[in-house]
Amino acid sequence: MFHAKRTLTFMMGAVALCAGAAFADDAAMQKQIDEVRGALPKFAIPMREVGDRFQNMYFAAKDGNWALAAYMSKYMNGAMNPAIVTKPAEYKVWKSFYDDTFTPVNKAIMAKDLKAFDTAYLGVVKDCNNCHQGMGYGFIKVVKLKSPADNGIDYTVKSEPGDVPK
Numbered sequence: 001m002f003h004a005k006r007t008l009t010f011m012m013g014a015v016a017l018c019a020g021a022a023f024a025d026d027a028a029m030q031k032q033i034d035e036v037r038g039a040l041p042k043f044a045i046p047m048r049e050v051g052d053r054f055q056n057m058y059f060a061a062k063d064g065n066w067a068l069a070a071y072m073s074k075y076m077n078g079a080m081n082p083a084i085v086t087k088p089a090e091y092k093v094w095k096s097f098y099d100d101t102f103t104p105v106n107k108a109i110m111a112k113d114l115k116a117f118d119t120a121y122l123g124v125v126k127d128c129n130n131c132h133q134g135m136g137y138g139f140i141k142v143v144k145l146k147s148p149a150d151n152g153i154d155y156t157v158k159s160e161p162g163d164v165p166k
């Protein structure tokens with residue numbers, strides 16, 4: 001009897017200890033998740049890349065490097081992926097911008113239609129800026145550059161839009 005009671009007490013203590021340890025593990029895990037999330041970029045860092053890729057895209061299309069234009073568009077969108085985790089609500093606005101508003105630019109790249117590209121591209125600049133305005137960043141006004149943001153690429157290499165590896 002004495003033994004049984006002691007065993008029970010011991011077991012209850014062990015259960016309580018385990019539960020405590022699990023709780024501590026959960027808390028430690030959550031802390032790590034929060035730390036990783038905190039270290040991921042929000043909007044400002046990816047937007048730098050969006051800005052540069054958007055500028056580069058123009059010069060690629062203009063000079064007939066259609067794969068480079070398609071590539072710039074693909075990774076302009078991909079650059080925003082950390083915001084899926086860090087800014088989910090705002091990311092939804094980006095996603096609908098890229099999936100809907102930006103479609104005419106992507107279609108023109110796929111069709112290698114420079115005239116349609118030019119119109120769609122210049123038109124979308126105001127949509128970039130509308131989002132800036134709407135999110136309280138009206139002071140960030142995108143303007144089209146006279147030369148690419150990145151000069152370390154040959155924009156005149158002739159290529160097909162479908163040449164970008166999947």
Ligand code: HEC
Nearest residue numbers: 043044047048050051054093094097128131132135137142
């Ligand atoms: C979903 C809304 C949204 C859309 C669409 C959007 N932006 Fe932004 N952009 C932002 C926000 C918000 C910031 C400010 C970053 C911050 O501090 O959170 C920003 C910042 C920027 C910056 C400054 C980055 C820096 O820190 O130097 C550039 C450049 C930029 N955007 C370019 C563009 C271009 C080009 C487009 C269109 C192709 C575009 N953005 C579309 C929301 C948007």
